[in-house]
Each structure stands twice: as C-alpha cells, then as structure tokens.
Amino acid sequence: MRIWIFSGKQVGWWLFTCLTLGIFLGTGGPRDLPVSGGFGQNGISGRTIVIDAGHGGIDPGAVSRGGVLEKDITLAIAKELEYLLKRAAVYVILTRQGDYDLADSSETNLLTRKRQDLDGRVKIAADAKADLYLSIHANYFPSPRWSGAQTFFYEGSSEGQHLAKTLQTELVKELGPNNRLAQPGDFRVLRKAKMPAAMVEVGFLSNPREAELLSQADYQRKVATAIFQGLLRYYRN
Ligand SMILES: [Zn+2]
16 A cells, blocks of 8 residues: 655645536536636626627518618627637537527427427526626618618516617627717517626618628628627626
C-alpha cells in the first residue's frame, strides 16, 4: 500500500483541474457550466433563455409580395441568436427547431390551434424555469413605406419594458436609423410568460427593401447580433 503525500501546491492544482473539468460540479451540459458568482461576470453565462421563432407549420405569419415568409425569417434569426448565446455559455431553448407549430395535430379549428401553439411556447419556458423569453416576429402593414425593427413588452412589466428598451437601442444602433420606440403590446405570449419577456419585430415584410434584406443570411446575422448585444447589455445593467 502506498501512501500519497501531497504538498499544498499539488492539492491546489488537483482542485483546480477538478473544478476546470467540472468533476465536482457534475457538469453535463451548458446549463451546469461552472460559473462563479451565479451567472458569470457578464451576468448572462449560465442563464436559461427561450427564443421563440414566431409562427411555423400551417401558419406562415406575414408574407411579403416577393413570397418571403415570416416563419422562415424568424427561425433563421432564432438559430443565429442561439449560436451566439451558446458561445456565451447560455443555455438556449428554441420553441421550435423547424417548420412546425406546437398545436395539437388533430385540432382543426384554426383559432384553437393558434392558442394551443402560443400556449405551448410559453409552457416550454415555464417548464424550463427560463430566465428570459424572447419572441421573434416580423411586421406587416398595408402600406409599403414603413420599415424598421421594433420591440414590445407587456404593459405593466417593468422588467419586460427594460428588456425591450435595451433591445430597441441595440437594434437601432446595429441596423441603422429608426425612430421607433419600445412599445407595450398585448400579445398572448408576453401576457402569459412569467419571466421577463419581450417581442422583437425584426422589420417590415410589407417594405420591399426590408423584406429583401431580411431574407439574406448576412442581414439575419446582423439582426441576431443586435439582439445578442441587447441581451448582454440587459444583463450587464
Ligand atoms: Zn408574427
């Protein structure tokens, strides 16, 4: 039988290695990353964030004149944002990964389907005890002249308002001039979410120039980056 005698320095290194490898913390995924002080120095690492790509399946959302579908734009931006957040050690949950909705497949009433779909999205966030809920949509207006990204929060939610304002500032900074302000909006997902929540309308599909931009991967990445910067700033404050 050999007796191991460790010097203080050796024990220190051993502890360091164990902690780095997550042996003591049982790290199994990004959720359990060994972040000091709760959520890391940046305030966002280790958080659980739900990204909700609006619409999907039989519900395309808004459709541009050129045939750009809102459901495709929202999913593409959600996935870009997921990539950026995961690099910052955020535990990301997408409400959908592909072209489908969350309604009961046997339900034929469209209104009921829509309600089930939206409630299913919020339930994902509730079940995960998410720290934040972010819904991504694109706007549409009968006139083609309006453009620009805009954020919404549920009236009376001061955290939601703070989040939406912070995101709006970064969207304007990153995507160019835009006089729009974060506004209260009575959207079902914002009303039902129990955590800080905001909706980002990434632009107007009714504006031909913006619809074209929104369909481009480079621009989708730019929008995702703006939202990411907004989230970083939100948690830094
Ligand atoms: Zn929408």
